[in-house]
Amino acid sequence: MCPPLYYGIEYEINPWMSRSRQSNQQLAQEQWRVLYRLLQDRLGMEIAAVEPRQGLPDMVFTANAGLVWKNKFIVSNFRHEVRRRESAHFENWFQVRGYEIVHLPEENFFEGEGDLLMCGELFFAGYHIRSDMLSHQKVAEIIGREILSLELTNEWFYHLDTCLCPLAAGQALFYPAAFDPYALKVLETHIATLIPVAEEEAKRFACNAIVTEKSVVMNGGCPETRMKLESLGFSVYETPLSEFIKAGGSAKCLVLKVPHDEA
């Protein structure tokens, strides 16, 4: 995770962002701290911190830094120049800790765990808005697994982790209107229990949740989703993340999993 010391809305690269709707620095820090403590103390996770940098407000969204696979770190190629500058720092962080750094060809966009998710043994990757198709192929080669590509069609749900949330093997939350018909078919074919999230709650980033074996951590104000998750046996922890939603991110975006579970 990366503390929001320099977080703010400094540019607009997705429909959520507006420089005229600034995040409250104080509140953002508070909300981040609450999340941090929830994950560390309540859920017993080990959290490593990446040093924030001035001029890189979106570094807090560490999910996009890249993909960790066994002893490799595949560095993201950001579509937007303003985020590209983050890569060097993440690369460095992993290199110092002994990971093999893997670069994808410059022209293939890949935004890390924001666009690549594991559901049980299956890998799903979103493309068209941020990451592109060709990067999926390259990543698939590197990790030696099949990656099912899904086209994202809604600018508001520009990363896969904003509209798909794997809960367990064969089980996931999703927001149907974010996908194209082929992607919907692929999801239906490969995930036995697909739980749709209503528009209102999807817009509160119900799908952008941190999921462990028994728990789900997400932004507040999603009662329907909460109920569905609880009926599946999950303990649901809601935590306010309003300041980060102003940049188009929520709970899941704020963490990068290290290492990936070996499938």
Place this chain on the structure above:
Amino acid sequence: MARSVVQLSGHIIDSLILPKVLDLIINLGAEFDILEVQVGHRRADRSHARILVEAPSQEVLERVLAKIKEHGALPLDEAEEPVQLEPAPQDGVFPDRFYATTNLTTLVRFKERWLQVEPPEMDCGVRVDVEAMRAESVPVHKAKKGDLIVIGHRGIKILPIERRVPRELFEFMSSPVSTEKPKGLLIREIAESMKKTRRESGKILVVGGPGIVHTGASQYLVQMIEKDYVQTLFAGNGLAVHDIEAALYGTSLGVYLDKKIRASEGHEHHLWAINEIRKAGGIKQAVDRGLLTGGIFYTCVKKGVDFLLAGSIRDDGPLPEVITDTLKAQDLMREKIRGVGFVLMMATTLHAIATGNLLPASVKTVCVDINPAVVTKLTDRGTFQALGLVTDVEPFLRELCEYLN
């Protein structure tokens, strides 16, 4: 018609990317032809597809390519490396691992450009003229020491035959040999195709064997020549000899063509025919002197049809015009097939295959023989575009002439 071949790789089947790309191509007003699909065996293995995209204009093609690129379909151009060249070590010798051509339109990538190999001919090497930026097909005997010849398979693009809509004669046939197909329909289609070739000022080449004369079908070939349906004729000694035998003695291989009985000492007739022509100095001279007054070759001379006779080891004589140096004959044949749009091969195995080997895949080719093995042999050797008709050549030519008239 604008075309491009694209490649799609990845988990394109499980992700439904392949059907999505194909749907997109259609929805944007183009057509596709799947050239190749390789499906990965295991889950993690990638699948590959090569797709030919055909659009009514370059503009539409660009739009389609731009769209499908977003879904991972890349034009092959972008993936191609330049062609590998090596000098020929000696005259008449290619470098090792030289690339051997097919009869399809072939392009080689050199200095960021695609050069079209001219003319398209199978079983040749490809020579690149670096200064003129040209690529030519060259048979091994014509290679000169130092010529830059293409080796290996990189940087080479082969374009499949264009599909026309609506489909024509040569495309609706599901198999090239027609033992059980409605002949009347086929022959009419062949006649239409020949008429079309002539309307477009294309040349028609006839390749004929002596069976044409033996079966009494010469009169029909004569009619076709008179009506301008034959611009070039390839044959061997046999067709000319028996045609002239028939003109001089009324027999072919000693059998009276109008009576179907053997002439006494009939076997001498064709040898006398050869002798007469040799005495005159040649077929043309025999016609000029009024010695030869009818038949296929008489008509060719009168109509200015370009004929080439290439000779074999079993020939009697041969006639003076017969070229016995086979390489020389091949080279002349190469020249004479330029501008040919339609080829009709009848009752000959050797000359059909020899001609087939020189033709680009785009030239319409019809092969007529009583023996189905001739057609299969022709297509096996690489002239896959040939349409075969298994029939006696006399009823075929008789009917063809009816339709041509």
